[in-house]
Amino acid sequence: MASTTSPRPISAAHRVAPLRAGKGYSFLLRRLHSLSGIIPIGFFLIEHFVSNAFATRGPGAYTKQVELLTGFPFVVGLELFGIWLPILYHSLYGFYIWYRGDSNVGDYPWTGNWMYTAQRWTGAIAFFYMAWHTWHLRFSGVHLLTHPASAFGKVQLEFQHPWAVAFYAVGILCASWHFAYGLWLFAAKWGITTGDRARRRFGYVCFAIGLLFVLVGAVTMRAFLKTPLQPLEPFDSGPKSFVMR
Numbered sequence: 555m556a557s558t559t560s561p562r563p564i565s566a567a568h569r570v571a572p573l574r575a576g577k578g579y580s581f582l583l584r585r586l587h588s589l590s591g592i593i594p595i596g597f598f599l600i601e602h603f604v605s606n607a608f609a610t611r612g613p614g615a616y617t618k619q620v621e622l623l624t625g626f627p628f629v630v631g632l633e634l635f636g637i638w639l640p641i642l643y644h645s646l647y648g649f650y651i652w653y654r655g656d657s658n659v660g661d662y663p664w665t666g667n668w669m670y671t672a673q674r675w676t677g678a679i680a681f682f683y684m685a686w687h688t689w690h691l692r693f694s695g696v697h698l699l700t701h702p703a704s705a706f707g708k709v710q711l712e713f714q715h716p717w718a719v720a721f722y723a724v725g726i727l728c729a730s731w732h733f734a735y736g737l738w739l740f741a742a743k744w745g746i747t748t749g750d751r752a753r754r755r756f757g758y759v760c761f762a763i764g765l766l767f768v769l770v771g772a773v774t775m776r777a778f779l780k781t782p783l784q785p786l787e788p789f790d791s792g793p794k795s796f797v798m799r
């Protein structure tokens with residue numbers, strides 16, 4: 555027999571505006587911003603945390619993982635189209651949404667909308683962290699695509715500066731928070747979680763995911779800090795670039 559009860563209404567406190575049609579390009583760009591936070595950026599974030607966690611199994615295991623990643627065919631194309639351009643789009647459009655103050659003040663549930671503010675600030679801090687991190691590990695010093703065995707030592711070299719260790723910790727915290735709450739927002743906006751109960755329950759799941767990311771990040775950092783300094787391979791940009799300890 556068909557049930558006559560209608561689904562529980564969503565209280566005003568838990569309302570998140572769905573992404574609606576009929577707003578022309580901005581609708582499309584907004585959808586793309588939302589989707590890009592999960593595919594590919596969220597997937598990349600998971601891969602990045604898992605790959606770096608190989609550091610907990612020692613420099614040898616970490617090198618193998620870096621070799622696997624850097625050994626992919628068309629690796630620079632994969633980086634460009636799978637990581638850098640999507641992150642650039644999501645970030646720049648994220649800043650634009652923030653600047654516009656678009657909607658959402660009424661859409662974010664809980665605690666006087668500080669989640670709304672936190673989503674923006676964690677995104678902004680993650681942006682500057684990623685720019686700094688990518689510049690140091692990908693574009694300066696020993697080139698890891700050609701010297702993957704130097705990856706462990708290169709991260710350790712970064713960790714010689716206490717402020718860099720602090721910045722890594724802040725970056726991990728911000729990326730974890732932003733992604734975890736982003737998952738919750740995504741599910742609400744795309745109609746995956748409907749109703750108060752589903753959203754509340756998924757909120758706990760997202761909180762656990764965020765904590766897991768922070769935990770994995772913390773044990774990974776500890777592995778780099780606790781392992782004796784690893785030598786870098788010699789590389790070819792001048793005599794000062796040769797670092798052996």
Ligand code: HEM
Nearest residue numbers: 588591592595596645648649677678681729736737739740
């Ligand atoms: C670590 C890299 C990042 C990941 C994994 C990520 C992921 C996500 C996800 C999954 C969402 C939810 C999508 C939605 O609202 O439907 C989101 C929202 C958002 N992201 Fe990011 N993001 C990242 C970096 C950034 C950066 C650098 C900015 C720059 C400010 C940013 C700004 C925003 C903003 C403003 C929202 C909220 C949009 C809204 O309320 O409608 N994100 N992000």
